[in-house]
Amino acid sequence: MKGAALETDIWKIRVQLTKPVTWIPLIWGVACGAAASGNYVWNDPKDIAQLLACMMMSGPFLTGYTQTINDWYDRDIDAINEPYRPIPSGRISQQDVIIQIWALLLGGLGISYGLDVWAGHEFPIMLVLAVFGSFISYIYSAPPLKLKQSGWAGNYALGSSYIALPWWAGQALFGTLTPDVMVLTVAYSLAGLGIAIVNDFKSIEGDRQMGLQSLPVAFGVDTAKWICVSTIDVTQLGVAAYLYWGLGETTYAAVLLALILPQIFFQFKYFLPDPIANDVKYQASAQPFLVFGLLTTGLAIGHMNQVAAAAASSGAL
Numbered sequence: 322m323k324g325a326a327l328e329t330d331i332w333k334i335r336v337q338l339t340k341p342v343t344w345i346p347l348i349w350g351v352a353c354g355a356a357a358s359g360n361y362v363w364n365d366p367k368d369i370a371q372l373l374a375c376m377m378m379s380g381p382f383l384t385g386y387t388q389t390i391n392d393w394y395d396r397d398i399d400a401i402n403e404p405y406r407p408i409p410s411g412r413i414s415q416q417d418v419i420i421q422i423w424a425l426l427l428g429g430l431g432i433s434y435g436l437d438v439w440a441g442h443e444f445p446i447m448l449v450l451a452v453f454g455s456f457i458s459y460i461y462s463a464p465p466l467k468l469k470q471s472g473w474a475g476n477y478a479l480g481s482s483y484i485a486l487p488w489w490a491g492q493a494l495f496g497t498l499t500p501d502v503m504v505l506t507v508a509y510s511l512a513g514l515g516i517a518i519v520n521d522f523k524s525i526e527g528d529r530q531m532g533l534q535s536l537p538v539a540f541g542v543d544t545a546k547w548i549c550v551s552t553i554d555v556t557q558l559g560v561a562a563y564l565y566w567g568l569g570e571t572t573y574a575a576v577l578l579a580l581i582l583p584q585i586f587f588q589f590k591y592f593l594p595d596p597i598a599n600d601v602k603y604q605a606s607a608q609p610f611l612v613f614g615l616l617t618t619g620l621a622i623g624h625m626n627q628v629a630a631a632a633a634s635s636g637a638l
């Protein structure tokens with residue numbers, strides 16, 4: 322951080338490169354997927370151990386890999402804008418960064434395959450998801466695609482990787498990942514796109530100078546702020562409608578609706594009047610409601626799966 326004393330311990334620098342705060346959404350997403358499977362038993366030691374291993378794979382390993390590779394490919398820009406970061410400040414050697422990237426990637430892939438074996442999967446779905454996620458991470462940061470340079474593609478990659486991918490991992494580990502849930506979570510990721518746009522308001526000038534087409538740069542602040550809140554709200558309202566009318570999960574739909582209303586309140590209180598000054602205040606106030614909405618949806622799908630399994634087994638008797 323600017324002005325703060327710079328860390329010199331190599332292990333603390335390594336952890337700093339992985340940005341631990343960014344592991345949290347992935348870890349949460351895995352829990353939502355486990356809930357959605359309908360099979361996760363909260364006090365079963367084996368389930369707990371598998372869940373923790375899956376969270377470890379998604380958070381410290383694969384998100385850690387993502388963040389390290391992102392800082393690696395941004396090292397020249399960071400040398401100008403944020404020279405105090407670990408790589409441009411020279412506090413970690415380039416060779417050590419490369420070793421860290423490979424160690425986290427191979428560690429994450431190794432855990433994913435271990436989970437496939439442990440869960441007795443015939444098809445290595447966890448490994449496939451981990452390879453796919455790592456590929457998205459790579460093209461997000463690395464040239465020639467460098468998705469982060471494009472407002473829509475970069476933010477959607479971010480939103481879907483934080484919402485859909487870890488959910489899929491949690492659900493595939495404990496149950497079956499079905500096409501309807503894949504479509505639902507890919508759609509839910511549009512809310513993640515909206516959340517990612519919120520973060521773009523703080524860096525409009527820098528992005529413009531660097532030629533990054535973030536949505537506030539491309540459309541201007543006023544249009545971008547409405548695109549942002551519309552994607553967040555319409556997506557979640559759509560999911561609530563699907564829970565209510567599509568799945569008949571009326572209680573969960575009502576809870577989700579109750580969690581959307583405070584987000585709209587905070588949009589009008591903080592974000593819409595001044596998205597540049599109030600972006601952090603808005604995220605801090607509204608995001609907890611969004612993430613609990615995600616869990617509510619996972620629980621609703623899990624409940625539906627349990628009811629379907631009970632009906633199937635009573636029909637088989």
Ligand SMILES: C/C(=C\COP(=O)(O)OP(=O)(O)O)CCC[C@H](C)CCC[C@H](C)CCCC(C)C
Nearest residue numbers: 379383384391450451454458461482486487490
């Ligand atoms: C690197 C990321 C965000 C930082 O972007 P930015 O450069 O704008 O920010 P800084 O200036 O602060 O550095 C996150 C990118 C996420 C990526 C698109 C995909 C993540 C994939 C998952 C980690 C994979 C998980 C797979 C698993 C659950 C099976």
